[in-house]
Amino acid sequence: MVFGQHFFKNINSFIIYFIFDKKLNKMKPAYILLLILFLFSISCQQTLNNANELVEKQDSSYVKKAYFEKSGTLKSEISVKNKMKNGPAKEYYATGELRTLVNYENNIKVGETIWYYQNGKPYRVTPYVNGMMDGIRKIYYENGKLQAEIPYKNDELIEGTIEYDVNGKKLDSKVKIVFKTQDLLKYSNEFILDISLSNNFKNVKFFNEILSTSNKKIRILIDTKKGTGKIVYNLPPGSFEMRILKIYAEYNTSLGNPKLISSSYNLAIDHR
Structure with a gap:
């Protein structure tokens, strides 16, 4: 078949090609059917796109959901507003029970974050202030x-863990x-000052508290190997x-909970 004259028409940013049979100077039934189907699909898609855009403009709040691939049950749902x-x-176990609950304000954790056992009882409750752990984290038995x-301040573990x-x-x-x-x-x-724990724990971090240039107390990590921290002082004679x-x-x-303890040491070195 020889094809000739083409006509172009722009409908909602889509270019529709009308193909005519040169000999008959008219569209054949097969092309008419294809054209109708094409126009129908464009119309449906355009309506859907416009509806989505309208909802986005009028209401920026929605819940984003995800599902387990095999079972199809709900895996998570996140409240979104203004794209944050x-x-x-919330996250769920594959069997449907609530697993975690986190509260956000503009992508920042606030309030209590709760992890749950599968039986529905809380496992861990952590308070957040402006995205940082601040307050008493509580751990529960099943x-x-x-x-x-477990106490935290400004996202740092502090002394006072009770079990x-x-x-x-x-x-x-x-x-x-x-x-x-x-x-x-x-x-x-x-x-050399060697530092260790009385129970000989190997998995431990030691810190030395010093004053920063802004007169703020900060903790400096001490080099530690196999459960023993070392601070080396070099003093020339007469110092x-x-x-x-x-x-x-x-x-x-032993229960797996983080704990911070402290102790003071009176350092006195005289190299005569």
Whole structure:
């Protein structure tokens, strides 16, 4: 078949091509049917697009949902406003129970973030202020009893973690920071302070508290290997150094909860 004259018509930004049979100078039935279907699909799509745009302009709030691929059950739902997380965001177990609940304001965590056991009881409740952990994080046993209270300030773990057994009895912790020294001044002008935990925990971080240039207390991580932190002082002959050190230790308890403890050490080095 020989095709000839083409006519063009612009409908809603789409170019429609009319193809005529040169000999008959008219459109054949097959092309007419294709054209009708094409125009119908464009009309439907354009209506849908316009509707979506209208909703977006009039109401910027919606809930974004995701589903498990195999079961098709709800996996998560996030409240969105102005293209940011605003309101509750929830995640679910594959069996349908609520797993996590997080509250947002403009993509920032606020209020309580709660993780749940599959039986519906809370596992962990964490308070947030302006996106940072601030307050007492609470950990629970699966039976609903309180397991631990863990304090945070401005997203940093602070001292005061308290733990309880499954019956609610407070657990006493006897873990302490231990100091040992190595006096090598006569041989290498070095004085070494070794720091460890009384229970010989290997997975521990030690920090030395100092004053910053802005006179703010900050914690400096101490080089630690196999559970022992080391601070090395180099003093030439005839010099001395005296100060009170504030040392922190951060570790996980036998129940797996983070804990911060501290101890002071009176440093007195005299290299005569």
